[in-house]
Amino acid sequence: MLSAYNQNGQLINFIGLTKPEINMRKQGQKYFCPICEETLILKAGRKNIPHFSHLPNSDCPFQHDGEGEYHEQGKLDLFQWLRNQGVQAELEKYLPLIKQRPDILFSIGNKTIAIEYQCAKLSMDDYLKRNEGYIQTGITPIWILGSNRMKRKKTGMLYSGTQERAFIHRFSSTFPLTLYFYCPNTKILSVYQHIQVVGRNRLLGQWVHRPLSRTSFKSMFQEHAPNNQFLQQWKKEKHLFRTKPPTLYQSREEKTWRNWLYIKHTHNSLLPGIIYLPVSGQYRMKSVPWIWQSRLCLDFLHSLPPFKATSLSVLFEKMDNHFITDASFPLITAPPDPLKEYLQLLEYLGFVTFVSNTEFMRINPINFPENVEEGLREDDLIIKKLEKYPFSSGVVSHDS
Numbered sequence: 001m002l003s004a005y006n007q008n009g010q011l012i013n014f015i016g017l018t019k020p021e022i023n024m025r026k027q028g029q030k031y032f033c034p035i036c037e038e039t040l041i042l043k044a045g046r047k048n049i050p051h052f053s054h055l056p057n058s059d060c061p062f063q064h065d066g067e068g069e070y071h072e073q074g075k076l077d078l079f080q081w082l083r084n085q086g087v088q089a090e091l092e093k094y095l096p097l098i099k100q101r102p103d104i105l106f107s108i109g110n111k112t113i114a115i116e117y118q119c120a121k122l123s124m125d126d127y128l129k130r131n132e133g134y135i136q137t138g139i140t141p142i143w144i145l146g147s148n149r150m151k152r153k154k155t156g157m158l159y160s161g162t163q164e165r166a167f168i169h170r171f172s173s174t175f176p177l178t179l180y181f182y183c184p185n186t187k188i189l190s191v192y193q194h195i196q197v198v199g200r201n202r203l204l205g206q207w208v209h210r211p212l213s214r215t216s217f218k219s220m221f222q223e224h225a226p227n228n229q230f231l232q233q234w235k236k237e238k239h240l241f242r243t244k245p246p247t248l249y250q251s252r253e254e255k256t257w258r259n260w261l262y263i264k265h266t267h268n269s270l271l272p273g274i275i276y277l278p279v280s281g282q283y284r285m286k287s288v289p290w291i292w293q294s295r296l297c298l299d300f301l302h303s304l305p306p307f308k309a310t311s312l313s314v315l316f317e318k319m320d321n322h323f324i325t326d327a328s329f330p331l332i333t334a335p336p337d338p339l340k341e342y343l344q345l346l347e348y349l350g351f352v353t354f355v356s357n358t359e360f361m362r363i364n365p366i367n368f369p370e371n372v373e374e375g376l377r378e379d380d381l382i383i384k385k386l387e388k389y390p391f392s393s394g395v396v397s398h399d400s
């Protein structure tokens with residue numbers, strides 16, 4: 001932690017002071033944890049930011065809060081960045097009511113905002129508890145991840161576990177799904193928007209990397225114009241899905257699914273091109289897009305009599321067990337509806353049509369390719385058509 005109490009009960013820090021200045025001030029001083037009141041050790045080396053640590057045998061709940069130099073420097077950068085914009089930000093302020101200590105706390109207008117800069121892994125339980133505390137007390141949490149957690153491979157692709165997905169923000173129904181990253185070494189704030197989950201641990205989205213010094217706090221809430229470039233990568237993934245032999249290691253879900261396809265007398269290489277399409281609400285699904293979309297198409301849509309109005313609620317009920325609870329995504333307001341998004345795509349592609357806000361019908365048969373080549377051609381055709389589709393923020397409201 002960057003701040004501590006001195007003997008006089010004042011909250012102090014040594015930010016921005018030189019080594020000799022610190023040495024002078026620390027003469028005969030003792031430091032105490034603002035939370036557990038145990039004695040703290042001041043660590044001010046040549047290279048690191050002056051910070052405080054608990055003694056090794058401490059049982060303070062905040063003793064491991066310091067996630068090392070990277071984290072402390074990032075927190076400090078963000079704090080000073082806000083201060084430079086005239087924001088009365090407070091560092092590591094302890095909130096006794098919820099026993100939490102956000103990295104940075106401040107008010108803007110009538111909003112109180114807590115910034116958590118997270119570089120290490122955090123248990124899902126702790127993560128949800130912290131957000132709950134903030135929301136209970138009317139504080140809006142914003143989580144910025146350390147760029148050390150930003151595993152990129154290709155342009156627009158981000159490797160992510162389920163952990164990172166829980167940090168996706170959406171401040172309103174028109175705001176795109178967004179992740180924030182900051183790197184204290186390069187001083188770059190990265191905003192990852194228009195996120196689409198393409199596979200078990202891969203996301204596609206649009207990056208904007210900017211030096212922190214040339215970014216304003218307000219600009220964190222800007223929507224960057226969406227483009228459909230992710231579709232090119234999506235197409236590659238779709239091709240791989242169709243042509244790649246199954247890997248040796250398969251999850252139980254994948255095995256069950258492959259058995260189910262076998263019983264249905266089909267195979268992943270021969271599935272209709274409308275299976276494995278991008279919907280922004282995919283992050284809410286337990287299974288990868290090809291699994292729930294094939295179940296929906298083969299078990300349900302395919303057997304619907306054509307031109308017969310069907311209630312959306314029948315479909316929702318059928319697919320209910322495919323959802324992760326929304327409580328796992330505390331930063332998302334107005335979650336997009338993956339099922340409705342999917343049907344809207346199918347409407348756009350000419351397979352179904354909405355007859356009202358609550359009912360739809362199938363108007364065309366689903367085509368099952370006879371061989372892999374035909375399947376690949378269909379994939380290409382569908383992706384080509386989708387290039388004009390307004391994916392934008394994932395709310396393609398039908399009633400507009």
Ligand SMILES: [Zn+2]
Nearest residue numbers: 033035036060
């Ligand atoms: Zn403590």
